[in-house]
Amino acid sequence: MPAYNEAEGIGDVVRGFLAHPMVAEVLVADNGSTDGTPDLAERAGARVVHETNRGYGFASRRALLEAREPWVIITESDKTFDPQDVTKFAAYHGQFDVVFGTRTSKSLIWSGANMGWFLRYGNWAVAKYLEYLHNGPCLTDVGCTYRMLSREVIRDLAQFWRVGDSSFSPELMVLAIRRGWRCVEIPVNYGSRVGTSKITGSRARAFKLGCRMIWLVLRLRFRRVPKASAA
Ligand SMILES: Nc1nc2c(ncn2[C@@H]2O[C@H](COP(=O)(O)OP(=O)(O)OP(=O)(O)O)[C@@H](O)[C@H]2O)c(=O)[nH]1
């Protein structure tokens, strides 16, 4: 998981994921935190790596590339996601190469979660746009950062990664689809955050990010991304 100044939640998140019987290792890619996040993560049992390029994308890319297990789950360090959902992701292992989470299933949006109508319909609309432009599977969320990928897929997609900011989330979706990997989306629980929001906490910031994502998804439509031979 990427982490930037998440001291409030990181310890619980690391312990929560390590307690899941299917999790072998928790890796935290610290992104220059100044609040003691890496020490807290290490004390909770995580392996910590330091990414100096600031941005959700750079931190996530580093986390994915450093993972050593054959199946890798990427998540957030702010307590919004439920470690128990690892079981749901794992159920698709073998049938799909990439499993995206979606936070837009109403009954799994818990009280206090930052998923009001604006973010919910916004994510849904951009996801549909991505789905149709890139001929993807049914998609309902472009900003859900709880996902499972095989290490083979990570190695394959890494050669195409260009984005270092928060638009990395849809970039990864488009690349996985266009390389021909078997992708599916499943509903995940989404709860309230602890600590300070870095991205979608304000509606104006969320709107700007949405516009950047729309532009990126369109640009990627014109980029040559051949199917992977192993896919
Ligand atoms: N924005 C941002 N997030 C980073 C960075 N490096 C690591 N992260 C982590 O990436 C995750 C996403 O950031 P969040 O602030 O949770 O953004 P969000 O999930 O869109 O919004 P909320 O959870 O609703 O606040 C968090 O776990 C951050 O700690 C960075 O440079 N920028």
Ligand SMILES: [Mg+2]
């Ligand atoms: Mg978050």
